[in-house]
Amino acid sequence: MNPSFSEKNETADIGEFGLLRKDFPTINQEINEHPLVYLDSAASSQMPQQVIDEISRYQSQDHSNVHRGIHTLSHRATEVYETSRQNICEFINAKNTNEIIFTSGTTDSINLVAHSYCKPKLDPSKKILISHLEHHSNIVPWQLICEQTGASLIVAPIDNNGQIITEQLIGMIDSNVVLVAISHISNALGSVTSLNKIIDAAHQHEVPVLVDGAQAVSHMKIDIQALNADFYAFSGHKMLGPTGIGILYGKEHLLEDMPPYQGGGDMILEVKFTGTVYNDLPYKFEAGTPNISGAAGLGAAIDYLNQAGMHNIEVHENILLNKMITDLQTIDGVELIGRAENQVAVQSFTIKDIHSHDIGTILDHQGIAIRTGHHCAMPVMEFFGLPGTARASLSIYNNEEDVDRFIKGLDKVIEIFA
């Protein structure tokens, strides 16, 4: 089933995005007796019926274990799983499927790189470079391995607009840096990192770069070869897919040289008590029975995104973000947190003397879902001297009416605290 904007199997016209909303059953419901306005896609996006149907189809028709049986169902399950891998490979323009590792999500992908790539290289003279903008999942894994090895975690600063200060980050790169790990788009503020400059500079010092792409993949076209990132991590559930499935992209020669992360079935060729021969890529990093239905769902989500067209999605969300920013600025007491030159799908804000949770509760009462608090990015909040912000984030299924309802909802917040 194709997305609902067109009878033909072509990409959508931007004006047709309104039709596509009806593909998302979660969006089409009432919450607290109001039609739902879902502005929390940066935390988790909703799934279109096409994804839900594919998961259900796999579970009810094709399920078995992968790469094991010679029976028909095992073959079908393997085909579903590997077709999804191929789909993901093409979606981000990786060289081949050896570079696409299924994980449980971005956090798992980052931990894999931390333990398998970085940790063996670390000692007290070595450093890992991150930025002040990172999500906890791109901070804590590095802290853990630094504690274990005596290496240092160094942090590039951000400016008052909530952008990484690219030149300063680049100035911190030297040959003792084992890895640069940075987000593509900040989950808290929506700021887009100047990856090209950073990756070029890191490569001049022969330092690889891991990009946390969790907030980027469903909002812009990713061409991993053009980007030239060495590792790229993302999650299914932030790109219209299910939870519990994610991807680690890694350059093949780096993945080849890395030891396995976890041991178990599927990641081996031969097991003897005297020693085990590990499987080839990508299976070397996929121990145990994987999340096959998750992979099926993620594959279907990518089909959906492809049919909508990543460029169209970018334009659609950008129009909505600009409207949201303009409208927010008309409200007395609202302060926008994060005003990056290049910002995607997210706006954080505060209202004078009103805590973000109170904003969240009063909006929820009107059927409007936003995120409030620290957004798993406490250092960002600390930088701005705030306990938290309110954050509205957009996706493919949002429309202008959502933004209008959200803005109107904020009037109610201000009225209660007047």
Place this chain on the structure above:
Amino acid sequence: MKRDNSENKSLKELYRQLIIHHAKNPLNFGKLSNNPIRAEGINPLCGDKIRIYLNINEADTIEGLTFEGTGCAISIASASLMTTTLRNMKKYQANQYALNLISNLNEPKSQEAGQLMMDSQEINALEGVKDFPSRIKCATLSWQTFISALNNKKITTTEK
């Protein structure tokens, strides 16, 4: 029309004037001198942080009780109400009061509207959180922190 009324009703129950007033002008906000007992309460899900300062005299009476920290209207108002309610109580009474309040707030809402939970009209203003399950912890954080302070536990969290 009915929708708007019921909606406003439970929101108004949550954000009663008294709560808004205490949130905007919290009482006993700040540190205590004389080397007080301290405890910190954290709600890791939302980042709310409350510090309690407590002085108990030789007769086991809560002589001084203040707080500071950041949080939503509900958690600040609740902390403010806590300081006025528990001050001058005996240690054991205050402990029992805090325990009762926490368990009351976690109990399902009573059928009888406006039924008093506690013996104080002011404290009963916290009752509005019962319609908002995700906000109950905001109301109980300071009380839980108070109990930890009495038990010499330096740090407590809403997530156990």
